[in-house]
Amino acid sequence: MASAQSNRTDLCPIRLTERQRRAIAELLPHLKYRLRLREKNAKSVSLTLLELGEIEAEARDRVYKAFSANERNRWEKITQITQHAVDYFNGIGAIPTSERIYQFQISLRNISPLIWRRIQVRDCTLDRFHQYIQLAMGWTDIHLHEFDIGGQPYADPGALEDTFHDIEAKDSRVTRLRDVVPPSGKRFQFLYTYDFGDVWEHEVLFEGCLRASSRGGYPICLEGERACPPEDIGGPIGYEIYLEALADPNHEEHEDWVQWCGSFDPEAFDENETTEEMRRGMSQS
Numbered sequence: 001m002a003s004a005q006s007n008r009t010d011l012c013p014i015r016l017t018e019r020q021r022r023a024i025a026e027l028l029p030h031l032k033y034r035l036r037l038r039e040k041n042a043k044s045v046s047l048t049l050l051e052l053g054e055i056e057a058e059a060r061d062r063v064y065k066a067f068s069a070n071e072r073n074r075w076e077k078i079t080q081i082t083q084h085a086v087d088y089f090n091g092i093g094a095i096p097t098s099e100r101i102y103q104f105q106i107s108l109r110n111i112s113p114l115i116w117r118r119i120q121v122r123d124c125t126l127d128r129f130h131q132y133i134q135l136a137m138g139w140t141d142i143h144l145h146e147f148d149i150g151g152q153p154y155a156d157p158g159a160l161e162d163t164f165h166d167i168e169a170k171d172s173r174v175t176r177l178r179d180v181v182p183p184s185g186k187r188f189q190f191l192y193t194y195d196f197g198d199v200w201e202h203e204v205l206f207e208g209c210l211r212a213s214s215r216g217g218y219p220i221c222l223e224g225e226r227a228c229p230p231e232d233i234g235g236p237i238g239y240e241i242y243l244e245a246l247a248d249p250n251h252e253e254h255e256d257w258v259q260w261c262g263s264f265d266p267e268a269f270d271e272n273e274t275t276e277e278m279r280r281g282m283s284q285s
Helices: 018-027 029-035 049-065 069-090 126-137 235-247 254-261 271-284
Strands: 011-014 045-048 100-108 116-122 145-149 152-155 188-194 200-211 220-225
Touching (some): 011 049, 018 029, 018 069, 116 126, 126 188, 220 271
Antiparallel strands (some): 100 200
16 A cells, blocks of 8 residues: 655654754755754754755765764764654655554464454554454453564553563553554554463554545444454364364254354454444444
């Protein structure tokens, strides 16, 4: 999914320290007045993508020509800041926050045939995104969960405090989608685990950003396949055993499973009903 790109002459706000701005002005004197050097308390400057690209290229060159570690570190930091800004304003930053929609595909691991959903949501905390996943997949949010994004766990620290699950997690209640997705808007994957007993692992693929449609609200479930397994079924292995028993009336555990879980169609899924559940669930939270 491709996001719209900013015009190369659009002004893009970027945070630079006074020392960094002075270093850039010495390297690129024609940008001196754009860097607000006369304003000692300036928190940010607004530069075009062309100017940011020029600074990034020159700063990268200075990294290799630096005579000291301090000088190298300074130019590496400026390179990182400007490259991040270029990626952002060419990527998700090209879409205003109020109009930005994030698209994800969520697939349940270790289950065949695949159980999956494709959803679109507005920017939100990871805690709220967890609720979107629960409603889209069909879980009932009665167990703990966590995200693993690039090896960093995210969860509700309060919920994990009194459990055996001892991890150093960042707070999912304050971390937002825009904090973890690539500023370029490129696709990337991360892990969402629900129920540390049954261990339901979900592969979450960020597919990109797009502008909100004027025709409908969000969140929305675009498509998907197959029903979510029942809660407390024993994880992927238990679910496989359950389906075998359910499909065979002569299986010794058939009646026990039917009495416990009731009727169940593993192929059942409707994106419109799922969208209604997602919106209804959010209105009640």
